[in-house]
Amino acid sequence: MIEVKGLAHSFRVGKKGKETEVPVLKGLTLQAADGEIVSIVGRSGSGKSTLLHILAGFLQPDSGRVLVDGTDLTAMNEAQRAAYRLDHFGFVFQNFQLMPGLTAFENVELPLTLKGVPAAERRRKVEELLESTGLSDIRSHYPNELSGGQQQRVGIARALITEPPIIFADEPTGSLDSETEQDILLLIQSLNRTYGITFVIITHDDEVAAIADRTYRMHDGELAEGGLRHVI
Numbered sequence: 346m347i348e349v350k351g352l353a354h355s356f357r358v359g360k361k362g363k364e365t366e367v368p369v370l371k372g373l374t375l376q377a378a379d380g381e382i383v384s385i386v387g388r389s390g391s392g393k394s395t396l397l398h399i400l401a402g403f404l405q406p407d408s409g410r411v412l413v414d415g416t417d418l419t420a421m422n423e424a425q426r427a428a429y430r431l432d433h434f435g436f437v438f439q440n441f442q443l444m445p446g447l448t449a450f451e452n453v454e455l456p457l458t459l460k461g462v463p464a465a466e467r468r469r470k471v472e473e474l475l476e477s478t479g480l481s482d483i484r485s486h487y488p489n490e491l492s493g494g495q496q497q498r499v500g501i502a503r504a505l506i507t508e509p510p511i512i513f514a515d516e517p518t519g520s521l522d523s524e525t526e527q528d529i530l531l532l533i534q535s536l537n538r539t540y541g542i543t544f545v546i547i548t549h550d551d552e553v554a555a556i557a558d559r560t561y562r563m564h565d566g567e568l569a570e571g572g573l574r575h576v577i
């Protein structure tokens with residue numbers, strides 16, 4: 346469960362000596378229960394990415410708390426947050442962020458290598474996951490030999506390989522055509538139902554937001570809960 350309380354953050358912008366303070370998050374409250382899909386929807390520049398960076402522990406807020414299963418991320422130092430992230434969070438990005446010099450198999454394997462998992466166990470886990478996400482046939486392809494939808498499937502498999510309870514997805518279908526978008530949204534819903542993974546999706550697209558159990562709208566640095574669930 347993710348609980349956010351009184352989260353506020355500003356950036357200092359402008360020339361040195363003449364900086365101004367721009368408040369981006371103004372005391373947000375948010376909750377994501379275990380196994381929920383939560384979407385955060387808002388216009389460009391509304392602060393969605395800033396919120397996601399704070400939720401995932403990449404950025405320390407000016408004030409407020411982020412609790413994950415009761416553990417306060419904002420009370421940790423950077424090294425502690427990085428270790429926590431590797432164990433608990435997976436990430437899916439709009440532009441996939443696959444390593445161009447690695448095959449699909451090697452991209453999915455990478456988080457396990459970073460965690461120090463032995464080679465035989467890595468191979469077994471990756472093969473199993475590629476099979477269940479329908480990627481076995483393209484295991485030896487490099488990212489530039491894959492369609493956008495296939496690259497995003499590899500991106501999602503990479504996020505899943507460490508079996509995190511929570512996956513953060515930043516505009517996961519933002520680079521895809523509408524048919525491929527539906528495929529990826531169905532995959533996210535099916536992973537959510539099958540494995541009970543919590544998804545936090547940020548998007549400017551109401552159709553994407555509509556797959557969520559809970560939707561928050563970001564406006565002027567504030568967050569309001571609301572929106573209907575719609576199953577595709």
Ligand SMILES: Nc1ncnc2c1ncn2[C@@H]1O[C@H](COP(=O)(O)OP(=O)(O)OP(=O)(O)O)[C@@H](O)[C@H]1O
Nearest residue numbers: 356357358369387388389390391392393394395396
């Ligand atoms: N490192 C930074 N330094 C200064 N200002 C920043 C920084 N990061 C973001 N901002 C500002 O904070 C505001 C919110 O940005 P953010 O990227 O969180 O919005 P967003 O809703 O994710 O937008 P988009 O959908 O375009 O990615 C913007 O006005 C942006 O210019």
